[in-house]
Amino acid sequence: MIRNKEGEVEKIVAVGRDITKRKQAEDELCATKERLESFIKNNGDAIWVIDRDEKVVETNAAFDKLFQWKSEEIIHQLLPITPPNLAQQTRELHDQVLSGQSVIGFETVRLRKDGSLVDVSTTLSPIHDTTGHIIGIAGTCHDITEKKQAEQMLINSEKLSIAGQLAAGIAHEIRNPITAIKGFIQLMKSGVSEKKLYYEIMSSEIERIEMILSELLILAKPQLIHSDRKDIRNILSQVTTLLESQAILSNVEIITECEPDLPPILCDQNQLKQVCINFIKNGIEAMSLGGTLLIQVKTQNENSLILRFIDQGCGIPEDIITKLGQPFYTTKEKGTGLGFMVSKKIIESHNGTINVFSKDKEGTTVEVYLPTFN
Known part of the structure; x- marks a missing residue:
């Protein structure tokens, strides 16, 4: 105003x-x-x-x-x-x-x-x-309880699939020492001397059966995660023992090359064995005419190592590589497509990574990077 x-x-x-x-x-x-x-x-x-x-x-x-x-x-x-x-x-x-x-x-x-x-x-x-x-x-x-349960069901399904495919090779591998044991028992019953030598041979054959069966039981154990310091060379040795018979039946030679003084890794031994079984089996099945499956272990740097599975098989077309890991997508007539997906999940749970390189009709290389425990 x-x-x-x-x-x-x-x-x-x-x-x-x-x-x-x-x-x-x-x-x-x-x-x-x-x-x-x-x-x-x-x-x-x-x-x-x-x-x-x-x-x-x-x-x-x-x-x-x-x-x-x-x-x-x-x-x-x-x-x-x-x-x-x-x-x-x-x-x-x-x-x-x-x-x-x-x-x-x-x-x-x-x-x-x-x-x-x-x-x-x-x-x-x-x-x-x-x-x-x-x-x-x-x-x-x-x-995500249902998701975890579904993943466990897929893992169990894959383990059953692997167990079934390994059955022929395991049966063949166990039949040989059993045949030897039966033969020596018949000789001993007939009163033949050198029984001590027979006992030693039979004991050796029984130990081999036990080793094969103990490795096969890995596939039936519950997937409880128990991380511990492990030597990757020991894991590979145990897995190749399990798959040796299947490789022989397929005319495939498994060669392992490991650097000396490899650092230990922190892992669940059973899960990592399952990964190695999947990749070795894939390599064997890819070489229908036989060949060499080379397994290499090298240190990548002070914090990780690289594990390679190199086959001389039919290879994987480039358009299919991008689809690896999808459930029920497979190039195998009787495959489920779950093996690679389960393996990838296990590797990621160990803070690792995986790469696949392949050329059609020339072979495939699977590279797994795992952190070391220094």
Whole structure:
């Protein structure tokens, strides 16, 4: 208001400012907030938010359902879903996220309120404030129990397939020492001398049968992951013993070349044996006219070694190599396509990688890179 000398209002000055954009921004911000809250609340995956001290800020209904914790029970409390034996691993993951990195699709196990464990795939992302500082962590995970069960079924199916294909070779290998043992027993019954020599030969043959059968039992053992320091040369020696008879029947010579002083690897011995069995069998079957299967082991660098399986077989066309690892996709008449997929999964679970190089009608090279344990 503008007044005159007498104090009366003569004029009114008005100032207007266009706040359309501000109102639109506020509306958009409100709508975004509502959408985000709706997304979190109604998402089928478990979602939680924790601060830098790992105390719970927010959870959604799917979290409550999966882990059996109600939001009001754990709000402002430490996140209670990490098993005690994985506390250090979780701490390292959180440190990684608080440094600005994200963790995507990490497969692990988490703890329910009733003490049971559940297989989950977890993604963790940093939460920033308006100044760009990281103030917490947003986590999502979904239950992969059925996926794990399906993978185990595929592994069991592949083991049965391998056992069936090995049966002919194993039967042939065991028949020879059994025939010798039966012959010596008949000689001993007839009263022939030199019985001590016969005992030694029979004992040697029985030990060979036991060795073959013990290696075959690897395929029937449950896939419990038990990592330990192992010498890759010993694993290859045991596997080639198992497959030697099949190679002989196929007129294939298995040659192993290993560098001296190879560092040990941290692995589940049974699983790695299964990988070697798959690749050696593939090499033997690819050489229908016989040939040489070369197995090489070399150190790639101070932290890893390379394991090569080189055959002289029919090779794999380039358009098929890209499809390796797909279930039930195979070039074999009676194959399942599961062998390579299972092997690849095992190698990846050991933090390794696999490459396949092949030329049609010239042979195939499978390269497996595994971390060493120094």
